[in-house]
Amino acid sequence: MLSIKDLHAEVEGKNILKGLNLEIREGEVHAIMGPNGSGKSTLGHVLSGRPGYEITQGSVEFLGKDLLELDTEERAHLGLFLAFQYPVEIPGVSNMEFLKASVDAVRESQGASAYDTVGFMRRAREACTAVDLDQAFLKRGVNEGFSGGEKKRNELMQMMLLEPRLCILDETDSGLDIDALQVVASGVNAMRSESRSFLLVTHYQRLLDYIEPDFVHVLADGRIIRSGDKSLALELEAKGYSWLDDGEVA
Amino acid sequence: MADLLTPQLNAETPAPDWLQARRLAGRAAWESSELPTRKTEAWKYTSLFALQQPFMAARESAESAEELGLELPQLAGSRLVFVNGFWREDLSEIEPDAAIELVRFSEADQSQAALIAQHLGSVVPGNKHPFSALNDAVLADGVFLRILKGSKAARPVQLVWHNSPQVDAAINSQRLLVLAEQHSEATVVEHFSGQGHSFTNGLTELILAAGATLSHSRLHLESAEALHVGGLHAALERDATLNSFHVAFGGKLKRIDIVINHLGQGAHCQLDGMYLLRGQEHVDYHTCIEHAVPHCTTDETFRGIVGDKASAVFNGRIHIHPDAQKTRAELSNKNLLTSATAEVNTKPELEIYADDVQCAHGATVAQLDESMLHYLRTRGIPADEALVLLSYGFINALVEKQRLESLRDYLKPRLADYFGAALAVDSDDAGG
Ligand SMILES: Nc1ncnc2c1ncn2[C@@H]1O[C@H](COP(=O)(O)OP(=O)(O)OP(=O)(O)O)[C@@H](O)[C@H]1O
Ligand SMILES: [Mg+2]
Numbered sequence: 276m277l278s279i280k281d282l283h284a285e286v287e288g289k290n291i292l293k294g295l296n297l298e299i300r301e302g303e304v305h306a307i308m309g310p311n312g313s314g315k316s317t318l319g320h321v322l323s324g325r326p327g328y329e330i331t332q333g334s335v336e337f338l339g340k341d342l343l344e345l346d347t348e349e350r351a352h353l354g355l356f357l358a359f360q361y362p363v364e365i366p367g368v369s370n371m372e373f374l375k376a377s378v379d380a381v382r383e384s385q386g387a388s389a390y391d392t393v394g395f396m397r398r399a400r401e402a403c404t405a406v407d408l409d410q411a412f413l414k415r416g417v418n419e420g421f422s423g424g425e426k427k428r429n430e431l432m433q434m435m436l437l438e439p440r441l442c443i444l445d446e447t448d449s450g451l452d453i454d455a456l457q458v459v460a461s462g463v464n465a466m467r468s469e470s471r472s473f474l475l476v477t478h479y480q481r482l483l484d485y486i487e488p489d490f491v492h493v494l495a496d497g498r499i500i501r502s503g504d505k506s507l508a509l510e511l512e513a514k515g516y517s518w519l520d521d522g523e524v525a
Numbered sequence: 526m527a528d529l530l531t532p533q534l535n536a537e538t539p540a541p542d543w544l545q546a547r548r549l550a551g552r553a554a555w556e557s558s559e560l561p562t563r564k565t566e567a568w569k570y571t572s573l574f575a576l577q578q579p580f581m582a583a584r585e586s587a588e589s590a591e592e593l594g595l596e597l598p599q600l601a602g603s604r605l606v607f608v609n610g611f612w613r614e615d616l617s618e619i620e621p622d623a624a625i626e627l628v629r630f631s632e633a634d635q636s637q638a639a640l641i642a643q644h645l646g647s648v649v650p651g652n653k654h655p656f657s658a659l660n661d662a663v664l665a666d667g668v669f670l671r672i673l674k675g676s677k678a679a680r681p682v683q684l685v686w687h688n689s690p691q692v693d694a695a696i697n698s699q700r701l702l703v704l705a706e707q708h709s710e711a712t713v714v715e716h717f718s719g720q721g722h723s724f725t726n727g728l729t730e731l732i733l734a735a736g737a738t739l740s741h742s743r744l745h746l747e748s749a750e751a752l753h754v755g756g757l758h759a760a761l762e763r764d765a766t767l768n769s770f771h772v773a774f775g776g777k778l779k780r781i782d783i784v785i786n787h788l789g790q791g792a793h794c795q796l797d798g799m800y801l802l803r804g805q806e807h808v809d810y811h812t813c814i815e816h817a818v819p820h821c822t823t824d825e826t827f828r829g830i831v832g833d834k835a836s837a838v839f840n841g842r843i844h845i846h847p848d849a850q851k852t853r854a855e856l857s858n859k860n861l862l863t864s865a866t867a868e869v870n871t872k873p874e875l876e877i878y879a880d881d882v883q884c885a886h887g888a889t890v891a892q893l894d895e896s897m898l899h900y901l902r903t904r905g906i907p908a909d910e911a912l913v914l915l916s917y918g919f920i921n922a923l924v925e926k927q928r929l930e931s932l933r934d935y936l937k938p939r940l941a942d943y944f945g946a947a948l949a950v951d952s953d954d955a956g957g
Pocket of ligand 2 (some may be wrong): 445446
């Protein structure tokens, strides 16, 4: 589904990704862990097509298409979804208006008919309930004044409504209370299917107790330096990243 | 330009003595005053050239609301409607409310006439501003709203000045005097709309006695050909609170002067405004907040979106007098330019003569936020649609601040329409 080969990317002239390789097949759940500043969010931004990130080398194929040739919105239409580590606030545009515009655009691009207003509002309310947010959040400006955890739930709600093929969750578990973590986990687990894949960026092994990954990768200094199964996360938790540095040197 | 007076003088309606005296004084002041040119600092970016054409006196119209294209917010309170400056009883509604007196100058009883004579022009002396003098000179049927001491108006009061399209460009005059007595509370919405060429000289005075609270909106929704030179002048006594909200869709020429005088300690003013221009429209807001006494606060936010070859002017003056210690004043003006040929001249003017004050001001001309744009696009919203949504949000954020729900409900779809935003869902229905 997603095939990243030798990806190099820079921001403001600074090399961040330095030859990253990653292969995600349909239905798989991958977790990426790694120290602060290693390039995890950068990977998400690059995949989403954020301006300011320059790809200097390598290729990314998504569902048979050259992802890097597509506009940001086209990537979304194809089924790529990024839950932001720091979701943006958009005052003046209500969450409901935003969600409808988003779902309409994605459905239109896929040749599906738009939901009628009433039908859409019912879906939006259901998604709101599923992530345990009060309905009032649908009326508020997008993420405007939301707490950290509320923003993360809002990201998850969008993911549920858009039904993407590949979901990249950038630290969606950070800053969540224990109940919210359960909400995120059950949301993701409910969406797991043979045709949908996940890339979870996280610092905490705890999330992986709830969402069992097929693979765990360690990203350090712009490259994946170790891949394994879920036991790798446990090992990292116990030994820290320096254990890997040593391993590399040896 | 002195001709501006002629058509209205010719159409002059009989007036009671107190009004006639005011007219004559205004006429004298108008005739002896020089019209501002672009050499005058306050008119540097706004030319009055468009006024140099023959105007006719406005004619009475009998068209129905439908024929007039009159669409009003459903505020559920009293409503006075004027078409081409003439009162239209059939379109107006009076809801009895013991808290208020709402009369036209022509029907004021003796005590009301005395109050009008006492207060009219007390905030805006006719000899200070040529267009105020012009307004005085042709004073006909102004509106007087009195909110009685200690009373709260049950429903908003709406005043509508609408122009019907006429063969020749017509000249109109509007006048409103609001007297909010001690510890009274009310909501007033002024509404200017209409089609075709017209020149309106609108003048509103708000007097807030001690402890009074007034929510006021002034909507300029006239057609793209409309000309409007007008003003809002307010005086706030001790602990009075004024929330004043201004909306201007573009017109050929709109110049609105807003002057708020903090005259009593503890007075507070929240002043919000927005202007939307395209084509070759021109809107000029000049605001001036006079902090004459200590412990008053001002919170002023204006936002504009200017496209095509339109031009906007915003001049925000905050004048803190030497006695006005402990003043807290904030002024923000943000502008979005949506074309390379659009123009904004924005200038905050802080004049501070007291030392113990908190003041902040900012004026920006900016593009839409890149990270917001990217966020929307990652959700599948195409770039052009995302820009529309963000423009709408930039302005709508000010609408959302307004407390009158029926007004928000009226403005939001109009904004969405203006930007061409396909907002199928009205968020206010979303919670149900
Ligand atoms: N606009 C930018 N200008 C300069 N440096 C940047 C910019 N954006 C990111 N970086 C740098 O790129 C590096 C990688 O950042 P990134 O956000 O991808 O890290 P991360 O792995 O997600 O870290 P964290 O775990 O803290 O979220 C950091 O050193 C960061 O400072
Ligand atoms: Mg990060």
